[in-house]
Amino acid sequence: MTAVAPNASTEILQQLIRLQCVNDGHEDSGNETRAADLLRPVVDLPGVEVQTLGPKANRQSLVARLPGTDPAAPTLLLLAHTDVVPVQPADWHQDPFGGELIDGWVWGRGAIDMLCLTASMAVAFRELAERRLALPGSVVFAAVADEEAGAAWGADWLLQHHRDAVMADYVITECGGTPMHTPSGMKLPVLVAEKGSAWTKLIVHGTAGHGSTPLIADNALVRAAEVVRRLAAYRPLAVIHDTWREYVKAMEFDPELEATLLDPARITDWAVAHPDRGFAADCHACTHMTMSPNVLRGDGKTNTIPGSVEMEVDIRILPGQTADDALAVVRDLLGDLIEHVEIVPLHGNWPATASPVDSPLWRTIGKASASVYPDARVVPAITPGGTDARFYRDLGATSYGYGLFSHELTFDHYVAMFHAADERVDVHSMGLMEGLWTDIAVDLLG
Ligand SMILES: [Zn+2]
Numbered sequence: 001m002t003a004v005a006p007n008a009s010t011e012i013l014q015q016l017i018r019l020q021c022v023n024d025g026h027e028d029s030g031n032e033t034r035a036a037d038l039l040r041p042v043v044d045l046p047g048v049e050v051q052t053l054g055p056k057a058n059r060q061s062l063v064a065r066l067p068g069t070d071p072a073a074p075t076l077l078l079l080a081h082t083d084v085v086p087v088q089p090a091d092w093h094q095d096p097f098g099g100e101l102i103d104g105w106v107w108g109r110g111a112i113d114m115l116c117l118t119a120s121m122a123v124a125f126r127e128l129a130e131r132r133l134a135l136p137g138s139v140v141f142a143a144v145a146d147e148e149a150g151a152a153w154g155a156d157w158l159l160q161h162h163r164d165a166v167m168a169d170y171v172i173t174e175c176g177g178t179p180m181h182t183p184s185g186m187k188l189p190v191l192v193a194e195k196g197s198a199w200t201k202l203i204v205h206g207t208a209g210h211g212s213t214p215l216i217a218d219n220a221l222v223r224a225a226e227v228v229r230r231l232a233a234y235r236p237l238a239v240i241h242d243t244w245r246e247y248v249k250a251m252e253f254d255p256e257l258e259a260t261l262l263d264p265a266r267i268t269d270w271a272v273a274h275p276d277r278g279f280a281a282d283c284h285a286c287t288h289m290t291m292s293p294n295v296l297r298g299d300g301k302t303n304t305i306p307g308s309v310e311m312e313v314d315i316r317i318l319p320g321q322t323a324d325d326a327l328a329v330v331r332d333l334l335g336d337l338i339e340h341v342e343i344v345p346l347h348g349n350w351p352a353t354a355s356p357v358d359s360p361l362w363r364t365i366g367k368a369s370a371s372v373y374p375d376a377r378v379v380p381a382i383t384p385g386g387t388d389a390r391f392y393r394d395l396g397a398t399s400y401g402y403g404l405f406s407h408e409l410t411f412d413h414y415v416a417m418f419h420a421a422d423e424r425v426d427v428h429s430m431g432l433m434e435g436l437w438t439d440i441a442v443d444l445l446g
Pocket of ligand 1: 081113114147174
């Protein structure tokens with residue numbers, strides 16, 4: 001492949017990575033105002049209305065609007081987030097906040113999730129403003145805070161307090177658009193649905209005592225270890241829901257794989273053993289309620305047996321399942337330990353959401369993608385993760401997750417890089433996305 005010259009969005013991506021807008025869930029983290037300030041001059045052109053909005057000085061979001069000529073025409077929102085999740089630097093082969101460009105790839109936390117999209121959306125928005133197209137419909141670019149920790153300082157807050165500024169008929173946000181090859185040709189997943197969440201805290205009780213006499217102790221940490229073991233051993237039967245069935249059919253995999261992916265009795269074992277770990281994990285997550293104990297906290301001392309410890313469990317639910325269903329599963333898994341465990345639902349629980357596939361935005365995405373990959377077909381998919389699209393779906397907007405990536409970036413690699421080490425994106429993909437967003441806006445709103 002020939003070398004691809006860096007484009008405008010590549011440079012902005014590098015700068016965004018270097019800002020280190022790390023959101024660890026605390027209200028004084030993130031500091032996304034710096035990203036809003038960085039992006040403001042990119043989109044602040046004549047004819048554009050630009051605002052910086054947020055509930056706290058350090059958690060501001062940037063909202064830029066290019067008004068259409070017809071107030072009755074639809075509005076398209078390019079919905080980006082500017083925060084990133086924390087890193088474990090020792091696992092990285094490059095500086096996670098260096099934003100270095102090495103052999104055509106930009107390295108750093110957020111390169112995939114989702115600063116590549118954020119940067120390319122900003123550049124595309126500027127391009128639209130510079131062209132002075134006088135489109136009937138309006139385009140809004142929002143670079144929002146706090147996507148990674150529930151959006152209470154970002155999209156959720158903006159929709160509650162400044163709905164007129166950020167509401168739209170059509171919304172495009174993160175994930176999707178990674179080329180996938182099947183026997184019938186290339187497919188490009190568009191995320192039309194996402195799983196729900198039922199994050200849960202478990203407070204495991206014991207009796208405090210002296211660490212030197214464990215025989216008579218009732219150690220909450222030891223009990224918590226058994227709780228973790230039981231949660232991790234959860235192996236439900238897969239649920240073949242409609243969105244999954246439509247995705248598998250549209251992908252046109254080989255018949256053997258299709259049969260496996262639609263068989264609740266076979267898909268789990270297949271996913272455990274499949275060598276493409278990212279693809280397998282995605283297939284597993286999209287068809288199962290998953291339960292991942294991710295935090296264990298105790299205010300202990302080496303010589304003190306803990307009287308209680310807390311754990312946090314990331315539970316993700318499928319279309320049709322509720323948070324109550326998840327709690328029933330947790331109670332069941334705890335079994336005889338339940339009398340020692342308090343179950344506390346955490347903030348940020350929501351059901352699965354979906355947008356209709358048959359929409360003007362769907363057709364526009366298909367057209368814009370075909371100009372880059374003429375033989376590819378867009379396929380409706382569900383993501384196991386949560387995005388800000390859910391807030392918009394709740395309000396009736398058609399919201400999809402999309403992007404457009406080069407052949408260099410395989411789906412397997414893409415999935416494996418989310419919230420993980422050595423996150424990076426290629427310059428070629430950045431250029432594709434710049435063009436994609438402008439093409440979509442012109443086709444949809446023109
Ligand atoms: Zn994201």
